Structure formats: structure tokens, C-alpha cells
Amino acid sequence: MVATQEATGKQARRAVTRDPQRTRAAILAAATAEFTANGLTGARVDAIATRARVNKRMIYHYFGGKDGLYLAVLESTYEAIRNAELDLHLGERDPLGGMRELVLFTWRYFLAHPEFLSLLGTENLNRASYLKRSKRIRELHSPLIGMISGLLQRGARDRVFRAGVDPVELYVTIAALGFFYLSNRHTLSTIFGRDLAAPKSIAARGEHIVEVVLGFLRR
Amino acid sequence: MVATQEATGKQARRAVTRDPQRTRAAILAAATAEFTANGLTGARVDAIATRARVNKRMIYHYFGGKDGLYLAVLESTYEAIRNAELDLHLGERDPLGGMRELVLFTWRYFLAHPEFLSLLGTENLNRASYLKRSKRIRELHSPLIGMISGLLQRGARDRVFRAGVDPVELYVTIAALGFFYLSNRHTLSTIFGRDLAAPKSIAARGEHIVEVVLGFLRR
Amino acid sequence: MVATQEATGKQARRAVTRDPQRTRAAILAAATAEFTANGLTGARVDAIATRARVNKRMIYHYFGGKDGLYLAVLESTYEAIRNAELDLHLGERDPLGGMRELVLFTWRYFLAHPEFLSLLGTENLNRASYLKRSKRIRELHSPLIGMISGLLQRGARDRVFRAGVDPVELYVTIAALGFFYLSNRHTLSTIFGRDLAAPKSIAARGEHIVEVVLGFLRR
């Protein structure tokens, strides 16, 4: 009976998938969670395999190793944000409304994608070493710069916005206002004794960001 | 200075000190550099001992272990910024000039103290777990919030600034504008194909930050 | 047997097994010997790995660490004595003969299993801290208490034994008479200048123990 059980066990345990694509996707998802939670050096290959319910060996098969897996996670995360950005159509909007939407889009994306914040944080601690290595990411141009340029030009022409604003600088500012708040909410909450992660605080921050950006741009 | 030390050669290999304060300080300095460069999990106790020219055992003697050392580094780093902040006297300044100075102070401090940025990044990836544990840091209140409050009130009274701005929110904004730019300069430079670390870019960013904050506040 | 293994030489260095059960068992056996010889703190993980001809890492794989391994050794040692006790059938024996057999069984088990004595000694120095933690051991009830109870009752009924003897107290006494002699033979031999480990002494002690127990019980 014991033997039978063991045999059954083995049959049941193995070959949960035999579906290469699913295995790959499971690893990628598990790795995203693990790298998000523990950073690059903190992440454990074993933990990823366990999370993915996949044999450790598969990680080496599909991604070459921990580094390759991290790079793949980084790439898929960047692809996701670039895809989301492509859904943003501001062409017909008036400069003020368009800018407000763009700012809110960025804020909401960060809110909905903590893994993006965390991975970017990890990457920055690494001096962007993996990102620099990825041709794929470098070729993914953000359409946001173009959108911002357009809005700034139309806004300046209509005398709604101040002139002479650098679109890259502004993009960094828009990202900074949300990113810093969210990625530092734990340290900031502790230091200010105020829960910056509470829904009310989050909502207030969204409004504040819009006001800062538009307040700065508005003539 | 480092070169001088190295030049003294083999004699310098050991910390012949017998000067506990110096030994402690050497470990702390070496650890700050190592944690800054490699994060918490990436830092190596051996590397710290070597950098400090100190026996590894001393780290355990003075700080209990890697974690205790990291906490000590974090605490000393926070103490340093709080001390710097105390030197900022804005009491007599007009609201606009005072705010400009405060914004520039923050920006310049971040520029001069990359270790602060990096450690904060590390700490955020850890969900502030060490910072929360440190009674010492929690008791170090930043005087900046009070200064911002005062400037906002006087500014509003004089009809120079808009009313109703939350000082904590504004502080986060001021920090965000500099912090994000600097800590993400590697990823951003790669993605925009533009060297954000170049002196010119740095100078331009400083001006931009001042303009954003004052542009937003000004009525 | 050990000699044979050693003779196979360098080929045998590694446990080429790929047989988890065998690897686990080899570690357990090596650990039992090492903990028996050197106690908990004195035992070396390296030594256990070498003895088991296994990579040190496997100890952590199978047992979690030194503590987990010690606990496993303790559990398997207790299981072994409980299993041996179950083979003792005294149901049909007259009280006197049954009691003699039980006493001799205990004495012989101790003689044949020095690892049990040593581990118990270690555990007692630790105030039974590991044993208390082991649900598995706590659930292994010794059948000896029941057997002693039965013999005492039948003996009292038949007017062969004195009445009112507590079976747990008697069990402790039976164990004490052999355990103390064996585990303290080194100190005692030194102090009395008499080799208590000599076969003759051992044989005499067995008889003495039987006489003490039966002499006490007999009416």
C-alpha cells in the first residue's frame, strides 16, 4: 500500500503542465513577485521555483539562470507599461484636460503596479546595469514624451501653459511626484507618524500631484 | 586621503589602533560605503572589514552583526541629514526667498550625499523594516516640516502663496523632485538616451525644481 | 563493515547514491555516532558530513540544520527503544520470572545501546529541551509501565510481591540501577580504582540489579 501511494504520488506530482508556455509564464510570474518582494540579491531561486510549482531546473532551461530571469522580468515589466501608455489617446484633448489625464494615468499606473516601482528601485540600486544591457528595453520608446511635447506646444500656443518647458524634465517631474510618494511610503509614514498608504491619503496625493503640475504650467 | 592610507602599505594592513572609537568609526564608514554600493543583502561583511582595515570579529563586537551594523549606518545617515537641516535658518527670509532656499538645500543635500539616497532606496525595498525598528530615528523629527509650515502661512498671509497647502505633502513633493531624478538617473539616462548626470543637466534640474515648486505655490 | 567501506577508497569519497533514503539514513547514522561521542555542542556538522560521506549541504536539505538533525537522532533513538520494548511479551510469565526478564531486558538494552545512554545524558544537560519539543517522542508511550503494573498486581495478589509499589517509581529504579552504572562507569572506575567496564564486573552488576529489585519486591 505504501508503495502504491508513493507511485501515485509521483505520478500526480510530475507533469503538472508539460506545457512549455505555461511553465515559462508561471516562472515569470513567480519571479516577478519574488524580485519585487526581495530585490535582486534577496530573491531566492528556490523560492521562485516553489512559487511557480515548477522544477528548479526549468529556470535554467528557460532563462539560463537567475540573472537571465531577472532581465526577463524587467523586460516584461517595461513592456507592460509601454503597452498601457499606448492606450492613452490625448490627441484631441485640450492641453489642460489632456495634461491632467496624463498625470493621473501615470499616478494610477504606479498605484496599480507596485511591481514596477519595486523593480525600478532595484534596478536603480544597481545603477541600471541590467536595463543598460537590454536592447529590447532600450528600443521601447515611451510615447509619453511625444504626448507631453504636443500638449506643451498646444498649451503654449493657446497661452494656457507657460513656454519653454522641457518635456523630458516635465515627464521626470510627473513620474517623481507619484513614484517617490509610493515607493517611500513606508519610510515616510514611519517618520511622519501618518499613514500615507491609507485610501484617503492616496486620493489626496493624486489631487496634489495634478495641482502641482498644472499650477506650475498654468500661466 | 584614501591614497595616502594605502601608500603607507603593509604596515597599515592592521588597525593597530587600540582606539575603540576610531575602530568603530572606521567600521561605520566602511559599512556606509558598502551598503550604499551593494544594498543590504548584496553587502559583504568581509568586504566591510577589509575596507575598514579591521578584523572581521570587531564588527560583531561593536555592532552585533550585519543587521545591527546596517541599522547603525541608517541611524548615522539620518542623524547627519537632520543635523544639516538644523543649520538652515529661514526665520527672517521672505516666503519666496525662504522657500527657494529650502528647495535648493534639499536638492544640494541629495546631490552631496548619494549614500543617503541609496540607503533610503534599500530601506524602501525592505518596506522600512529597519527604520521602523529604530526608536532613535523615529525620534529625530525633521525641522523642515515646521519651516515649511511657517513659510506657507506667511506666504498665504502676504498673498504671495496659494492657501490650503499641506506642508507634509509639499515636503514630499520637494524631496520627490530631486530624489527621483538622482536615484533614477541611470535608468532614465538609458531610456532617454540623454546623460542626466552631466553637470549641465544637474544644474538645469535644480532650476526646474525651484520653478515647479514656486510656480505651483505662487498666486 | 566500516573497514570494507574505507577500503573502497577514493571512489567511495562521494555518496554517488542519488538514493535519498540511503543518504538520509547515512546522515542519521553518522549524526548518532557524532552526537553520542561529542554531545550537542561538541558535535561538528563537518564531521557528520564526512562520516556519512555526504555533502554537508545535504544535512540542511534533509534536516534543516544541526538542531533539526539532533532532534531527528533523538527521535529515532527513542523509537528504537520503544520498538524493542514492544517485543517483550510477559503476559503469561509468573510475576517473579516476568520481573526478572524485564529487569534484564532493560539492563541488556542499555548495554547494547550506548548511544541511547549518551544522548539521554546530553538531553538531560539541556533540561530535556529538545525532547519537550518533540510531539513524536511524547506520543511514544512505553509499554513497560503497563507491564510493570500487571506484574505488580499479579505479584501482590499471589502474595509474592509487596503491595503498594508505584509502577513509575519502580520503572525509574530499574532504569537507574543500570543507567547510572553504565553512564558513570568512567568516573566510578577512576575513583574506585576498579574497572567497572570489565566483562566480569558487567555480569556481576546484572545479577546485583536483579537481586536488588527482586529483593525489594519479595515479601
Place this chain on the structure above:
Amino acid sequence: MVATQEATGKQARRAVTRDPQRTRAAILAAATAEFTANGLTGARVDAIATRARVNKRMIYHYFGGKDGLYLAVLESTYEAIRNAELDLHLGERDPLGGMRELVLFTWRYFLAHPEFLSLLGTENLNRASYLKRSKRIRELHSPLIGMISGLLQRGARDRVFRAGVDPVELYVTIAALGFFYLSNRHTLSTIFGRDLAAPKSIAARGEHIVEVVLGFLRR
């Protein structure tokens, strides 16, 4: 002010004794406690120095090292029991009463001196290696063997005790009945689910031991 405090501190900290004998005694007492609690390999030289409120260096000064200190502890512990035994005068007692007293003396000494039990346990795990090395201990002959011999002879002559009992064997038995119970009380309590350390249990054990010894000896 700070300087003054520090100077005072140093003065106050050092030279608590400057009394060699007291220092030595303090170390010995602390070491006895530490070795009792943690065994030989488990004891920490640092812990002993701290317990004794003495500089670690003094241990090396007075005892040569950890091993020498352990030996000194062992010797002083044996001296103490031998001294206590010398206070026992049974010459005039009737055999039965004398034997009862001797048994109770042993039991009570063990109860009052857990450090003796623990050190003996440690020494046995070490195969009496330190004890064998100590000429001083080997020369301390226990007067108990002589007393037991006398009682047995007088008892046999008076037809109160059985004849042919070996006094060393009996001494071992007397010691065993108490020693095993006490040194194994933690394991035994756990396994029997019964608190063997409770005052009532202790009292009952004392009576049981007397009964076993006298029951065995009595004709």
C-alpha cells in the same frame, strides 16, 4: 562635564577588587554556574567573566584557560562532597538506622547540589577525561565505602542484613537511585507526563529509595 564623567566611570569600573583571593573565588563560582548550566563545550569564557564581574584576562591568569578552569571547578566540587561526607558519623548507629541515614544523606546531598549532578553528567559524557587527569581528585577517597562496609558487616553479623553484598556495588546502587531520578527528571517528567520535580514527588522518591535499599538488604 562629559570628560569628567568618563574619567569617573573608568575609575569606578576598574579595581572593583584588587583582592586576588576574591577574584579567584568569584571566577570559580561563576564558572561552576556556567559549566553546570551549559556543560563544558557549551560554557562560554566570556559569560564566565561577565558573571564574575571580572576581566577575561584574569581567567587565564589564575587558571591558565578554559580547561584549567573546568578542572578547578570539578576539583572543588568533589572536595565539597568529600567534606560533607566526612561530617557523617555512623559509627555508633545500629546497621538499619545507619544505612537509612547514609541513604538519605546521599539523596539530600544530590538534592541540595545540582551542580554536582550536572558536572558529573558532563564529565561522564567526556569519558571522565578531566577527572582521570586530576591527581587531586583521585586521592580524595570517599569515606562512604568504609562506612557501608562496616554497616554491612555488623548487619550481617546481627542477622539483620543479608550477607555477601559488595559495598562498592551497593554504593553505586544508592547513588544511582537518587542521581538518575534527579538528573533525568526533565526527560522523565516529559515522557510520563508527571512532574517529578514537584515537592511531593521528591519526598516520595526519598522514601522509595530508602525502602528499596533496606528492602533489599533486610533478611
Place this chain on the structure above:
DNA sequence: CATGAATGAGATTTCATTCAT
């Protein structure tokens, strides 16, 4: 006599990766 900072050797534990099946 006394201090406690400093040391080196070695212990336990961790981890990414490879190998036999």
C-alpha cells in the same frame, strides 16, 4: 594586578547551479 580591544581559526549556514535519472 587589571583592562578590554583585537585576533585567527574554524564553526554553521546559505545559495546558485549542475547532474543522474
Place this chain on the structure above:
DNA sequence: TATGAATGAAATCTCATTCAT
């Protein structure tokens, strides 16, 4: 394709002892 046991290198941490003062 999939498994998970096995590995070596290196990391963290511990400890008895020595040294400068």
C-alpha cells in the same frame, strides 16, 4: 520536457586566546 538530489564556493557568525596599555 521534467525531476529533485547533490555540489562547491562563499557567506555569516562564534570562540578561546593574546596583546597593548
